[in-house]
Amino acid sequence: MRDRTNATPPATASTAGVLRPSELARHVDLVREPVGGAAAPWVENRWSLRWRLPHGRWFDSGVLPHPTCSLTVELGSHPRAGVPAGETVLVTGVCTRRFDVEVRGWGRVVGLRMRPGGLTALTGHPASAWTDRSVAAGEVLPEGLVRALADRDLADAGTPWAEAAEAGLAALAGERPDPRYALLLDVVADMLADRTLLAVAQVADRHGMTVRTLQRLFTHYVGVGPKWVLARYRLHDAVSALHDGFDGTLTDLAVQHGWYDQAHFTRDFTALVGMPPGRYRERSGG
Incomplete structure (x- = not known):
C-alpha cells in the first residue's frame, strides 16, 4: 500500500467523458x-x-x-x-x-x-x-x-x-492516515490503468479481498459499486476511441473494451450515451 504522506497519488480519473x-x-x-x-x-x-x-x-x-x-x-x-x-x-x-x-x-x-x-x-x-x-x-x-x-x-x-x-x-485532514481510503485509491487507479480488468472478482482477487468487502468499500467512499466503476471506465475508453477516429468495426470496438458481443455493447452504450455507437460515430465525424 502506498504512503499517501510522501508519495504522489496515482491518477484516479481521466479527462474522458465529454460528449461531442x-x-x-x-x-x-x-x-x-x-x-x-x-x-x-x-x-x-x-x-x-x-x-x-x-x-x-x-x-x-x-x-x-x-x-x-x-x-x-x-x-x-x-x-x-x-x-x-x-x-x-x-x-x-x-x-x-x-x-x-x-x-x-x-x-x-x-x-x-x-x-x-x-x-x-x-x-x-x-x-x-x-x-x-x-x-x-x-x-x-x-x-x-x-x-x-x-x-x-x-x-x-x-x-x-x-x-x-x-x-x-x-485543513480538514486529520493527523492519522486513513488506510481504507488509501486502499480505495490503489484499487481505483488499477481499474483506470489496466484495461484487462473487466470483472469485479478480478479486482477483488488482485487486491486480496472478497467481492463483498470491495463492494462495501466502494459504497461508503464512492457512492456506487465497483461494477459500475469498471463499466464506466470501459465506456469512457470506447467513446474516446470513437473521438480519436477508430476505424474498425463496432464488434472490434466492443470486444477490445470488454464486451463479449456487439449487441450487449450497443445496449450499454445507448443506455448511457443516448444513441447507438454507430450513430454517435457519425455525429462525431469518426
Whole structure:
C-alpha cells in the first residue's frame, strides 16, 4: 500500500467523458489544471467553465459520469436543474446517468474534482448521501469555508477560488492516515490503468479481498459499486476511441473494451450515451 504522506497519488480519473467535445468548445471555454500540494491526496484536478451565448441560443452539454464528486461555485443567468434554490457553492455526487446541462445566457463555474472517496475521507460523510444529487456545500463542509467560497469576486477570479477551496479541504485532514481510503485509491487507479480488468472478482482477487468487502468499500467512499466503476471506465475508453477516429468495426470496438458481443455493447452504450455507437460515430465525424 502506498504512503499517501510522501508519495504522489496515482491518477484516479481521466479527462474522458465529454460528449461531442468539439461542439462544446464552440460554445464554452473549458480549462483544466492539475492539483499539487497539500490537497492532492483528495483532489484530482481543478476546472472552470465560462460562457456567454446570445439571446435565444443554447447548447445541450452531455458528460458521461466519473466515480467522483465535485465541489463547485456556480454563477449564471440560468441555474442548472437540480440545484437548491439560492445556493451557489455545491457538492455534486456521482451521477449514475449521463450528466446533462442546458447551457444558456451567461455562466461561470469553478470547481474541484475530488478523487474517488476523497470527500468522504475528509468529512466522514458516506458518499451515498450525494449520489445523483447536488446539495448545498454547507450540508457537508464547515460554514466558514462555504461562506468564503461563496464570494462572487473570488469565484470570478477562478484560480484564487480553487486555491482557497483546496486549502480549506486540506485543513480538514486529520493527523492519522486513513488506510481504507488509501486502499480505495490503489484499487481505483488499477481499474483506470489496466484495461484487462473487466470483472469485479478480478479486482477483488488482485487486491486480496472478497467481492463483498470491495463492494462495501466502494459504497461508503464512492457512492456506487465497483461494477459500475469498471463499466464506466470501459465506456469512457470506447467513446474516446470513437473521438480519436477508430476505424474498425463496432464488434472490434466492443470486444477490445470488454464486451463479449456487439449487441450487449450497443445496449450499454445507448443506455448511457443516448444513441447507438454507430450513430454517435457519425455525429462525431469518426
